[in-house]
Amino acid sequence: MPELRKDPIIGRWVIIATDRAKRPNDFKVESADMAEVTPCPFCAGNEDMTPPEIRSIRKDSTEPNKPGWDVRVVPNEVPVLRIEGDLNKRPHGIYDMMNGIGANEVIIETPDHVEHMSSLTSEQIAKVLTAYKERIVDLEGDKRFKYVLIFKNHKPAAGASKIRHCRSQLIALPACPKSVKGELEGAKRYFEYKDRCVFCDIVSQELEDKKRLILDIDGFVAIAPFAARFPFETWILPKKHSADFTSINEYDIKELGKVLKEVLLRMNKLLSNPPYNYIIHTAPYRRSKQGYWGTIDSDYHWHIEIIPRLTRVAGFEWGTGFYINPTPPEEAAKCLREV
Amino acid sequence: MGELRLDPMTARWVIISTEKDLGPSGYDIESPIIEGGTCPFCVGSEKMTPPEVDADRPIDSAPDTPGWKTRTVPNKFPALRNEPVIERTGVGMFDMMSGVGEHEVIVEDTDHDKQLADLDIDQIKKVVNVYKRRCITLGNDDRFKYVLIFKNYGLAAGASLEHSHTQLISLPIVPKRVMEELECAHKYFDYKERCLFCDIIKQERNYRHREICENDDFIAFCPFASRSPFEISIIPRAHQAYFSEIADKQIESFSEILKEILIRMKIALNNPPYNFIVHTTPLNGNDNVQEYYHWHVEIIPKLSRIAGFEWGSGFYINSTSPETGSRYLREVKI
Numbered sequence: 001m002p003e004l005r006k007d008p009i010i011g012r013w014v015i016i017a018t019d020r021a022k023r024p025n026d027f028k029v030e031s032a033d034m035a036e037v038t039p040c041p042f043c044a045g046n047e048d049m050t051p052p053e054i055r056s057i058r059k060d061s062t063e064p065n066k067p068g069w070d071v072r073v074v075p076n077e078v079p080v081l082r083i084e085g086d087l088n089k090r091p092h093g094i095y096d097m098m099n100g101i102g103a104n105e106v107i108i109e110t111p112d113h114v115e116h117m118s119s120l121t122s123e124q125i126a127k128v129l130t131a132y133k134e135r136i137v138d139l140e141g142d143k144r145f146k147y148v149l150i151f152k153n154h155k156p157a158a159g160a161s162k163i164r165h166c167r168s169q170l171i172a173l174p175a176c177p178k179s180v181k182g183e184l185e186g187a188k189r190y191f192e193y194k195d196r197c198v199f200c201d202i203v204s205q206e207l208e209d210k211k212r213l214i215l216d217i218d219g220f221v222a223i224a225p226f227a228a229r230f231p232f233e234t235w236i237l238p239k240k241h242s243a244d245f246t247s248i249n250e251y252d253i254k255e256l257g258k259v260l261k262e263v264l265l266r267m268n269k270l271l272s273n274p275p276y277n278y279i280i281h282t283a284p285y286r287r288s289k290q291g292y293w294g295t296i297d298s299d300y301h302w303h304i305e306i307i308p309r310l311t312r313v314a315g316f317e318w319g320t321g322f323y324i325n326p327t328p329p330e331e332a333a334k335c336l337r338e339v
Numbered sequence: 340m341g342e343l344r345l346d347p348m349t350a351r352w353v354i355i356s357t358e359k360d361l362g363p364s365g366y367d368i369e370s371p372i373i374e375g376g377t378c379p380f381c382v383g384s385e386k387m388t389p390p391e392v393d394a395d396r397p398i399d400s401a402p403d404t405p406g407w408k409t410r411t412v413p414n415k416f417p418a419l420r421n422e423p424v425i426e427r428t429g430v431g432m433f434d435m436m437s438g439v440g441e442h443e444v445i446v447e448d449t450d451h452d453k454q455l456a457d458l459d460i461d462q463i464k465k466v467v468n469v470y471k472r473r474c475i476t477l478g479n480d481d482r483f484k485y486v487l488i489f490k491n492y493g494l495a496a497g498a499s500l501e502h503s504h505t506q507l508i509s510l511p512i513v514p515k516r517v518m519e520e521l522e523c524a525h526k527y528f529d530y531k532e533r534c535l536f537c538d539i540i541k542q543e544r545n546y547r548h549r550e551i552c553e554n555d556d557f558i559a560f561c562p563f564a565s566r567s568p569f570e571i572s573i574i575p576r577a578h579q580a581y582f583s584e585i586a587d588k589q590i591e592s593f594s595e596i597l598k599e600i601l602i603r604m605k606i607a608l609n610n611p612p613y614n615f616i617v618h619t620t621p622l623n624g625n626d627n628v629q630e631y632y633h634w635h636v637e638i639i640p641k642l643s644r645i646a647g648f649e650w651g652s653g654f655y656i657n658s659t660s661p662e663t664g665s666r667y668l669r670e671v672k673i
Binding site for chain 1: 430491508
């Protein structure tokens with residue numbers, strides 16, 4: 001059973017995967033791109049190579065776990081967290097821990113063997129986004145979970161396995177993660193002080209300033225954030241205030257599909273197909289704690305963060321949580337705008 | 340002039356190095372090895388670096404000439420600059436300040452081919468003494484709130500030069516990670532009136548399953564909630580707030596345990612790239628911080644890649660438990 005452990009010094013939870021503990025030589029120290037896995041378990045026709053699907057967007061009158069799907073969601077075969085069991089929060093001397101309960105799902109973005117999400121049509125990307133939304137809504141029914149993080153690792157340097165078939169992942173967590181909490185707290189403080197959403201203020205300032213604006217399409221903006229941690233870091237935000245990604249409507253999902261495709265295409269072209277990660281930051285589930293998170297609907301604002309992996313995180317960043325970014329976001333935005 | 344910028348959401352500061360101003364072609368994506376060329380840290384290349392700020396050298400040898408044992412020079416491409424005044428400004432809703440700070444490089448030895456683990460104890464002692472001297476010197480500048488000592492070994496850990504060196508940055512703010520540690524340690528102290536780190540040491544010495552080795556003054560173990568596989572902490576066993584308070588006897592025992600740990604790591608993990616950082620108490624603090632904070636060293640071999648999940652959540656996935664990790668490090672033959 002994997003464990004969640006809380007770092008008593010900074011209060012951050014860590015997942016310790018005790019049952020697939022790696023030995024020293026299990027780690028590949030700096031390997032280049034690896035050979036392709038064949039056959040690909042994510043291609044149409046190979047549905048039986050994955051655990052049974054949890055959800056799929058598929059043509060009428062096709063059966064689950066058979067071809068005919070557009071997007072398919074399956075459990076991760078080697079999950080970092082387990083879905084079965086209870087949390088069993090407990091001490092270990094001065095330390096605190098709980099069981100590693102959670103869900104870890106893979107969202108297969110296309111039945112075709114395509115590596116780049118940016119090669120998909122924006123309609124197909126919209127279907128992927130719809131699958132994200134449905135999974136977050138569905139997992140709310142499980143009272144053990146406080147947060148669902150949707151993320152994508154593109155290429156091994158960004159943490160992906162060697163399968164070159166585009167997909168994203170989802171992890172449902174029994175604790176609200178540290179960096180989301182940091183954002184929630186910051187947004188709440190700002191709201192208490194100014195009675196406005198900090199993200200809405202950012203959107204309007206960036207639309208006015210234009211220096212860090214990458215795209216302004218219909219209901220969304222893509223910007224290089226003012227204090228970007230990484231070169232060419234890009235955020236996509238809805239212009240209209242909205243705390244939960246899941247409240248997005250069908251029309252906006254289609255628009256978001258276009259924006260995401262456009263940003264990824266530009267990034268690909270500009271940085272010659274870099275490894276990247278993206279994540280969706282949305283408000284946590286709020287079935288309890290109504291009081292504490294009472295203002296979340298007003299003060300938090302969902303968004304997507306995209307990070308091309310160009311620099312290596314070194315001792316300094318690790319030791320300080322302080323990032324050194326060698327490309328000013330104004331410059332990054334200009335390049336991404338003009339490519 | 341670089342800039343420090345405050346992220347309004349997380350109150351996280353970022354250094355924006357407007358000076359380097361790299362375009363897309365300024366990045367080498369996935370280049371495997373450290374570039375060759377003339378090493379600026381070798382004996383005879385002293386003129387290739389900015390003038391030295393500290394050196395172990397005989398009294399009769401001139402600065403920036405051969406004859407040194409260790410040499411500290413300003414970083415040629417500093418993340419921060421030493422300007423006399425820190426300027427704080429607001430840009431619309433955003434806050435920033437000028438990137439004031441010192442960024443130095445400590446060349447650990449004259450031998451280009453030796454890594455820190457290969458140096459003899461006397462030489463490591465010299466290096467640790469430099470750390471201490473620079474911390475004290477920079478700590479006297481009241482513009483600075485923090486001095487971070489860190490080391491990147493190997494390209495994957497962020498090193499750009501092969502010749503063994505440590506870096507040091509003085510900062511006008513207390514960095515976020517340290518702030519978080521301080522807050523937690525403070526809360527713990529308020530609640531229990533004991534130092535959190537002292538309690539951790541006690542528990543680890545009692546429990547033993549995460550310990551790697553110890554001597555009279557220091558203990559090395561894999562922390563309970565390690566973020567990375569084979570992550571190692573080295574902590575002084577007696578309460579000590581500032582690294583710069585390290586006594587001569589401790590310098591000797593610290594050098595010994597550091598060398599031992601680096602050798603164990605080198606053998607057990609096949610000479611991995613790694614980072615090491617020294618977390619010490621911030622400078623010029625005004626509360627009882629020295630009662631509740633306790634300096635320590637964190638060593639992180641770079642074995643796994645940080646992926647989207649870690650970035651997005653601040654939740655780390657570690658696929659080796661510290662109990663297993665410490666067992667390998669403890670049992671490896673050295």
